[in-house]
Amino acid sequence: MTVTLADVAARAQVSPATVSRVLNGNYPVAAKTRERVLRAVDELDYVLNGPASALAAATSDLVGILVNDIADPFFGIMAGAVQSEIGGQPDGRAGGERLAVVCNTGGSPEREITYLTLLQRQRAAAVVLTGGAVENPAHVEAVSAKLRRLADAGTRVVLCGRPPVPGTDAVAITFDNRGGGQRLTEHLIALGHRRIAYIAGPEERTTTRHRLEGHRDALAAHGIEDDPRLTVHGPYDRRSGYDATLELLRRDRSLTAIVAANDTVALGACAALRDEGLRIPDDVSVAGFDDLPFSIDAVPALTTVRLPLAAAGARAGRIAMGREERPPGGIATVQGELMVRGSTAAPRG
Amino acid sequence: MTVTLADVAARAQVSPATVSRVLNGNYPVAAKTRERVLRAVDELDYVLNGPASALAAATSDLVGILVNDIADPFFGIMAGAVQSEIGGQPDGRAGGERLAVVCNTGGSPEREITYLTLLQRQRAAAVVLTGGAVENPAHVEAVSAKLRRLADAGTRVVLCGRPPVPGTDAVAITFDNRGGGQRLTEHLIALGHRRIAYIAGPEERTTTRHRLEGHRDALAAHGIEDDPRLTVHGPYDRRSGYDATLELLRRDRSLTAIVAANDTVALGACAALRDEGLRIPDDVSVAGFDDLPFSIDAVPALTTVRLPLAAAGARAGRIAMGREERPPGGIATVQGELMVRGSTAAPRG
DNA sequence: CTGTTAGCGCTTTCAC
């Protein structure tokens, strides 16, 4: 029923081994033979059996990409960039191509481990973990153990937008979330703000913690008290920004600026402020983080910290494919760039 | 070096066959034996070899999802929804789980075919094609042939947000783009607009054509001339909306409304209008399509057509897994809902 | 440059 390598070999009057060599192109084959084989492949409409080939060669052309939420452009951009680099030579033929297995963890530690196991089962050629990590000690250890196993099995592991995992030698492309957070809050302070609220991401996450720490560093550096009532935690979504803003306003109507954990949250905050009849930035300044594509079109345009998501993803992809050397020490820190736009201004009065 | 089924069998003092049966759980195994096997699996930290198992069983647990652009939430939302439905029972264990292979075609017909071949090679359990299709006859035929082959090989094929492919019996969940486009333009006409510009998507695409046809249907139904100078084509991105708007304004400063191919394009249009000193909707009304999450936060909030992307993706996922019956005739049309918001109003004067 | 020969690690009849 289904055409196999042997069928092609028979038709081309060569041995299966030769067909395999032609298809993989890693071996010298006479031009005429190769042509004959290729013709047979075409005529028979033959498609290689991936699992069989993976089994025999003990490698696969699958690359895993772990993301928190594929519907979030933050992850989509990185995933797309990784994928654009893992493909084979752009010769159109379906050879040498690698497939991206995108795994949506939803931020759940259990799913993260489950997916890593599944990828290990597939004998993935590489795995790229994107976004912040959960800091729970048990989970950190579990991830570390998994990554070690994967590496032992020959899977290349790269972290993108995530801090290094202790106990592994996985390459890490990390974002300087702390520095970005600090510059953002410093910008607000320079503008004259003192009552600055902070809508943080979910607890126990590296990204959340680093950005928040940067914010606090800035406050401390300027002798501004860090009022715990001005910090609220929530998921990285619009709703969280909306609700948190209402809550913050309830707690302290005198706040003059809101820094959000990311741009999506910031948009929610803007919506809440408008619904409360407050103007941005006249009454309250708002800032985000990431500089996602829609942020520049917000009205007013959102002040934020631009993260080179596509560049980082592409680099992670290249390293995962062994096409770029690992950075010194196995870790590369990428800076965010402060983008000052219309959503922040000096406080009134 | 690497632990195999045989190792587990030896340790549990059973045959490899029994271990396989325990792991797959499709066969009766004595409770005590099963327990012994599971313990051995744990102790040895054994992970099934996916390729080997796929080869022997002639099936894999990979599900392909073709998208135009994973960084675009339009596709990210559908892909995420598909993925949420293809997972196994949510029992935490890594069994019965299916992995989503997300393939970024970038809208290129060649890459679409390449990826379908790659998925065929992987013996994917199912393939979901999302978004509009390229209408080039040669490509349509190529896709049709590929899908037939996939189906023959036992891969379930589902189209999500894409019209049926002739010559195949792939299930199609399609969006009523035409109806949506029509209602949108009718809304504008009802408001009093007559000079309505249209920024269409790329040519030769079903989505582009259907939305545009809906727009023209509405114009025709109201006896409004369809001035070809008021239609511009471009990719589905912000830049296209921006540039097209400038071009349209250059051609005819008297236009009072702009309908964009989708929300992203609409945002670009809004930006261009603002840069030209025009107010929305006072000077020019703007409408989008899709109702992506950020559209409600645009200022003014974007009038658009809401597509139930997540619901459609989830349904496609369920059908792909055989967990939901195919709709009558193999095709289900999903309506879009007109969302009237602040970006559209009656023309001045 | 090409053919021969063993497996890769698992599933699955078929017996017991």
Added chain:
DNA sequence: GTGAAAGCGCTAACAG
């Protein structure tokens, strides 16, 4: 309920 044995389709030494 469990074991034995025969492949699944391909790759990778080895020869030649």
